[in-house]
Amino acid sequence: MKGFQVKRLDKNDVSVLYPAGFLDAHTVPQFESALSELVENGRYKIVVNFKDLDYISSAGLGVFMGFIEEVRNNGGDIKLCNLSDRVYKVFDLLGFPALFEIYNQEAEALEKF
């Protein structure tokens, strides 16, 4: 059974998170702590690359809502990229494309900072 992992790569002043596997209420604390660590270290320019994410439920979406205000208030942003169709559909159902910048490729998201 495939679980969940999240990796981080810093590209100059932008941090890129790579969540992989299944992001649900069980695995969401791992993703939350990866974002917390960035915010605690004052790294507010964040890209989340979903290329290896197979599944997301509202628990995963809730994490973005929990962090985005603090990140933007500090001059940063959370930009999203490489969403598969099935992951994008869940974001779309809850109106996230109006609230978050979503890009096809990571390079585009990085350029926008």
Place this chain on the structure above:
Amino acid sequence: MRKNKKNKKQRFKLQIAASTDNLQTIRDFIQRLAGEAHFDSEQIDQIALAVDEACTNAIKHAYQYDASKKIDIEIWLDSDKMEIVVTDYGPGFDPEKLPEPDINHSMKNAKVGGLGIHLMKKVMDEVRFEIRPGQKNAVHLIKFKKPEKEQ
């Protein structure tokens, strides 16, 4: 062969400890049944998501993560639809009083439980709550198959 089975109703039941650790198992079980019942892949994803959301709400809100409690998942399959009933035995709530999530105006304060119910309603054809305080709370999730020609 299919015609003979047309009106046959199949019932499956799963009782599971109320732990988020079991969400993957629950989704796998639901996806397998929906696949065998010939729902298309988008519908299978939608059904598994709705059941995940219903179970997550039971684990978090009805049981406050007490994994000694149980969730019953009952599935009824017939030729044109799948109905999943997720039941917990915690204190009930009034689904009518849940505000629609307004992520545009209050992203930080939006209740994730509210988001889950909102998602269930978006991805299923029917969502019905059966709340009996002190006895049980059941969420009925219904998905109709697409007509054959659309598949």
